[in-house]
Amino acid sequence: MDSQSQPSRPIFAEGMTGASFNLEFSTGGWSVEPEASEDVSRQKISTLSQLVEQMQSALKLWMEWNRAYHELSGLMYSHRYDVGRLESLADELDRLRHRAANMTAQLLSRQQDETTSAHSLSRRDIGEDVPD
Numbered sequence: 390m391d392s393q394s395q396p397s398r399p400i401f402a403e404g405m406t407g408a409s410f411n412l413e414f415s416t417g418g419w420s421v422e423p424e425a426s427e428d429v430s431r432q433k434i435s436t437l438s439q440l441v442e443q444m445q446s447a448l449k450l451w452m453e454w455n456r457a458y459h460e461l462s463g464l465m466y467s468h469r470y471d472v473g474r475l476e477s478l479a480d481e482l483d484r485l486r487h488r489a490a491n492m493t494a495q496l497l498s499r500q501q502d503e504t505t506s507a508h509s510l511s512r513r514d515i516g517e518d519v520p521d
Contacts, residue, residue: 434499447496450489457482 434440461478 440496443492443496447489447492450485450492454482454485454489457485 434443461475461482464478465475
């Protein structure tokens with residue numbers, strides 16, 4: 390494959406480096422690969438600062454998706470880009486949105502479970518009957 394036929398780095402990938410993003414070239418274009426560290430459902434969160442860090446990571450994913458979405462929307466209307474390329478970029482945005490949504494759902498589920506558990510423990514501590 391010559392350099393003319395390789396897809397260029399998508400606009401949304403600009404600035405997406407560091408711990409939160411792992412961009413790899415795949416057949417047909419760039420893809421945003423999920424990182425193992427994003428599966429918070431199995432991670433032990435024992436301190437408030439760890440919980441805050443995980444929530445910040447989820448919020449950063451949403452903010453990155455939002456920025457990329459606005460860039461893509463602008464490209465669609467200001468430039469007459471190739472429809473196939475725009476569809477590919479939209480697919481990548483959808484993957485990024487799914488990652489952020491999954492991480493957010495996991496965090497919210499954990500937070501709800503831990504709040505319920507902490508509430509039950511505090512009721513036991515004061516001598517109330519709490520069903521097991």
